[in-house]
Amino acid sequence: MKTGAPDDALRDAGLRATRQRLTVLDALRERPDAVTAQDLHMELRQAGEPIGLTTVYRTLTSLAEASFLDVFNREGEQAFRLCGDIHHHHLVCETCNKVEEIAAAEVERWVNEVAERRGYEVTGHRADIFGICADCRL
Amino acid sequence: MKTGAPDDALRDAGLRATRQRLTVLDALRERPDAVTAQDLHMELRQAGEPIGLTTVYRTLTSLAEASFLDVFNREGEQAFRLCGDIHHHHLVCETCNKVEEIAAAEVERWVNEVAERRGYEVTGHRADIFGICADCRL
DNA sequence: GTTGTTGCAAAGAATTTGCAACATA
DNA sequence: TATGTTGCAAATTCTTTGCAACAAC
Numbered sequence: 001m002k003t004g005a006p007d008d009a010l011r012d013a014g015l016r017a018t019r020q021r022l023t024v025l026d027a028l029r030e031r032p033d034a035v036t037a038q039d040l041h042m043e044l045r046q047a048g049e050p051i052g053l054t055t056v057y058r059t060l061t062s063l064a065e066a067s068f069l070d071v072f073n074r075e076g077e078q079a080f081r082l083c084g085d086i087h088h089h090h091l092v093c094e095t096c097n098k099v100e101e102i103a104a105a106e107v108e109r110w111v112n113e114v115a116e117r118r119g120y121e122v123t124g125h126r127a128d129i130f131g132i133c134a135d136c137r138l
Numbered sequence: 139m140k141t142g143a144p145d146d147a148l149r150d151a152g153l154r155a156t157r158q159r160l161t162v163l164d165a166l167r168e169r170p171d172a173v174t175a176q177d178l179h180m181e182l183r184q185a186g187e188p189i190g191l192t193t194v195y196r197t198l199t200s201l202a203e204a205s206f207l208d209v210f211n212r213e214g215e216q217a218f219r220l221c222g223d224i225h226h227h228h229l230v231c232e233t234c235n236k237v238e239e240i241a242a243a244e245v246e247r248w249v250n251e252v253a254e255r256r257g258y259e260v261t262g263h264r265a266d267i268f269g270i271c272a273d274c275r276l
Numbered sequence: 277g278t279t280g281t282t283g284c285a286a287a288g289a290a291t292t293t294g295c296a297a298c299a300t301a
Numbered sequence: 302t303a304t305g306t307t308g309c310a311a312a313t314t315c316t317t318t319g320c321a322a323c324a325a326c
Contacts (some may be wrong), residue, residue, distance in 0.1 A: 016280060016325055038315070050285040057316065072253035073211040076291080077315060079195055091252065102252055110244045111267050114229065118240075119272035123232055127265040129249050154300055176290075190308040212314080215290060263320060270291065 013066035018036075020051045024059045025082075033097040034072045034079035090128045095136035102129070151204035163220075167175045171235040173219035186239045193275075228266045233274035239256045240267070 009025060010017045012134040027040060037045075061079045063069045070083040070090075081099055089102040089107065107127045115122045148155045151250045173181075179194040200220045201207045201257040208221040208228075219237055221257060222236060227245065229238040 005316070018163060018281065020282075036315090054283055054317080055281080058281085061316095071213075073213055074211075075211055078213065091256060091258060093258070094162065100256065102256075104248070104249045107175050107245065110242070110248075110265075114240055115267055118229060118238065119231060119275075120231070120267070121271035121275055122267065122269040124268040125266065126268075127245065127248075128263065129253055129254050129258070129260065130262040131258035131260045131263075137257075137259055156299070156306065174290090192292080192308055193306080196306085198289095245311075 003032070009063065009068045011068075013062060013068065015062055015066075020055050021059050023049050023051060024056060025063075028069070028082045032099060033093075034070070034081035034099055034120070036074075036077050036079050038077070040080075070099075089126070092128060092130050092134055093133035094130050094133050097132060147201065147204075147206045147262060151206065158193050159197050161187050162194060163201075166207070166218070166220040169219070171237050172196055172208070172219035174212075174217050188193060204264075210220070213265050227264070230266060230268050231271035231274055232268050233258075233270050234272060 002135070017022060022105075023044060030063055031127070037053070037057045037060050040060070041051065041053045044051050044056070062071065064071050064080060068082065069080045072079045083101070086115070087134060088101045089101050089104045092098070104127055107125070111122060111125045142199055148159055153159060161182060162178065166173070168188060169247045175191070175195045177196050178190065178198070178200060182189050182194070198207065204211050206220065207218045210219070211218045221239075226239045227238050227242045230236070247262070249260060249263045252258075
């Protein structure tokens, strides 16, 4: 029994701990990159996990709504990734799709300044960096 | 004959200046906000412009590929907006969808610092602020 | 036992493609 | 006139929904 029981997130989200949902959560825990519902479903099926595409979609959507996942809108589709904190930014490797979280105090400062100067009430912001990680540059 | 002839962009992109493409470009010039192919098509048709949805999609895609438009991936669909410079950031009003461009020297500095610290070769970044503009707050 | 969950099949929405008619250079 | 462009209809792709069988609490 390890810390951070696999179904804590589900309980917290008011979702029943079904085999399928646990499977999805486990898969997400092992990836540093963001996945698509389609891709995740295919991988799980290939790994022998019996789970329907619909369920993958529903599980990812529920977890994202409960703020357990980050949602990335790639062209045409959306990718999901486990996230700890509510607020953070990302460093994304465009080659392997790995996503690292980054702190951004500087950005927050800049956001507030700009918004105030232009008369906006801030409701959110995003600041992501795209690049090629050290491993992929080898 | 005004400066910045409406079809300069098309010429530059190696595209023929057809009535439809000029119509799309004109429409884009009048909007400070990003539009969806579907929405733009509907508006043009309602305005009596004979143009097909397929053509709107193709025109927007071509212009975006030629860097004349910015592409915003909203959930499920993508919105386009005319852009002058290759690089800039945005202040987006979530109520009226207006998009203002903002300078972000501070952000550029932050981007380079973070990337270097983590061993990434920067290929791009994005920094947008979402909020409610002064007009919409009245 | 209740009530939430699953997953198939079908519906939907956004976008792309085949192809014959047509406009631009 | 030669080649790029249009637009309809049909095909694709991602995502959602209806609903009956089923699993969690």
